[in-house]
Amino acid sequence: MPKWFNPAAIxxxxxxxxSPVLIARAPDESSMGMVYKIYxxxxxxxxxxxxxPLVCGASSALFLARGRPEDDRRAWAAAELTVLFGALTLITxxxxxxxAWGTWWVWDARLTSSLVGWMIGWxxxxxxxxxxxxxxxxxxxxxxxxxxNVPFIYISVNYWRTIHPPTTVVPRLPVxxxxxxxxxxxxxxxxxxxxxxxxxxxxxxxxxxxxxxxALDE
Amino acid sequence: xxxxxxxxxxxxxxxxxxxxxxxxxxPEPQDEFRPVGNNPAPEQIPAAPLLxxxxxxVLGGLFAYVVSLSRxxxxxxxxxxxLEGELKRRGR
Numbered sequence: 001m002p003k004w005f006n007p008a009a010i011x012x013x014x015x016x017x018x019s020p021v022l023i024a025r026a027p028d029e030s031s032m033g034m035v036y037k038i039y040x041x042x043x044x045x046x047x048x049x050x051x052x053p054l055v056c057g058a059s060s061a062l063f064l065a066r067g068r069p070e071d072d073r074r075a076w077a078a079a080e081l082t083v084l085f086g087a088l089t090l091i092t093x094x095x096x097x098x099x100a101w102g103t104w105w106v107w108d109a110r111l112t113s114s115l116v117g118w119m120i121g122w123x124x125x126x127x128x129x130x131x132x133x134x135x136x137x138x139x140x141x142x143x144x145x146x147x148x149n150v151p152f153i154y155i156s157v158n159y160w161r162t163i164h165p166p167t168t169v170v171p172r173l174p175v176x177x178x179x180x181x182x183x184x185x186x187x188x189x190x191x192x193x194x195x196x197x198x199x200x201x202x203x204x205x206x207x208x209x210x211x212x213x214x215a216l217d218e
Numbered sequence: 219x220x221x222x223x224x225x226x227x228x229x230x231x232x233x234x235x236x237x238x239x240x241x242x243x244x245p246e247p248q249d250e251f252r253p254v255g256n257n258p259a260p261e262q263i264p265a266a267p268l269l270x271x272x273x274x275x276v277l278g279g280l281f282a283y284v285v286s287l288s289r290x291x292x293x294x295x296x297x298x299x300x301l302e303g304e305l306k307r308r309g310r
Contacts, residue, residue, distance in 0.1 A: 016277070020273070027253035027254055028253070029252065030252040030254045031248065031252075033254065034266065034269060035265035037269055039251075041276045084279070084280075084283050091272075091275050095268045095271055095275075099263045161247075162247055165249065168249060169248075172250050172251070174252075177251060177253065195283070198284075198291065201291060202294060205294045206294055209297050209298050212301040212302065215305060216305060
């Protein structure tokens with residue numbers, strides 16, 4: 001692992017220990033009450049869920065253009081994080097919605113496009129696992145669709161009528177609510193970088209293992 | 219004439235469905251979050267189990283993924299060390 005990995009992991013761990021304290025001290029929301037505090041983990045998870053397919057799509061585009069294996073490895077790592085953070089977003093969202101909206105799920109543009117984005121992440125991973133020879137390029141094509149879906153997910157709440165809060169709630173947050181939120185965003189971003197580094201290392205080690213098997217057979 | 223009649227029927231069907239479609243529109247979204255005042259509204263659905271559940275899902279999910287990643291990495295590293303040892307023994 002790189003030299004910065006262990007200090008960054010300790011910092012990230014500390015941030016996740018401190019974050020519940022900041023969240024507990026933040027005020028409840030006027031109409032939703034205490035359940036609003038799911039937002040402090042739901043929103044950063046959702047942002048990582050949007051970041052991961054962008055990394056996956058950009059790396060896949062580079063892989064298709066240049067054919068370098070390191071781009072493919074980065075795309076694969078990001079696809080796994082798409083599925084992870086997508087699951088966290090799609091579980092915490094309904095838990096919040098049950099209390100805030102009175103329903104677990106609505107088939108509006110934001111929720112439906114998020115579900116589609118998550119399924120594209122799964123499609124990538126299933127292709128890589130069971131697709132056989134050539135699945136790397138096929139999966140890279142799928143990843144491009146996943147990346148194109150991201151801006152649609154983000155702007156969907158501003159262009160289509162939905163009960164999901166629009167993107168404008170974040171800049172309008174009062175300081176006592178904004179500070180814990182941005183703290184959690186940075187904690188999740190740091191975690192994202194750490195997980196990407198670990199997942200990339202796994203792929204690099206697997207590549208090395210394949211090379212050793214070849215050398216042993218010769 | 220038949221085409222005009224068909225168009226009128228289609229318009230009537232669409233027109234009769236419009237109020238239902240309008241009524242089925244979701245309510246206006248909340249476009250701003252405000253801190254609670256001195257008199258919080260009474261809760262109809264208890265929030266605490268949902269809130270605690272959400273935090274358990276996130277922290278538990280992340281922890282499980284880190285453990286899974288560490289185990290996979292450990293297993294692959296072990297195989298690499300084993301094969302490197304095997305290659306050394308064969309003098310390559």
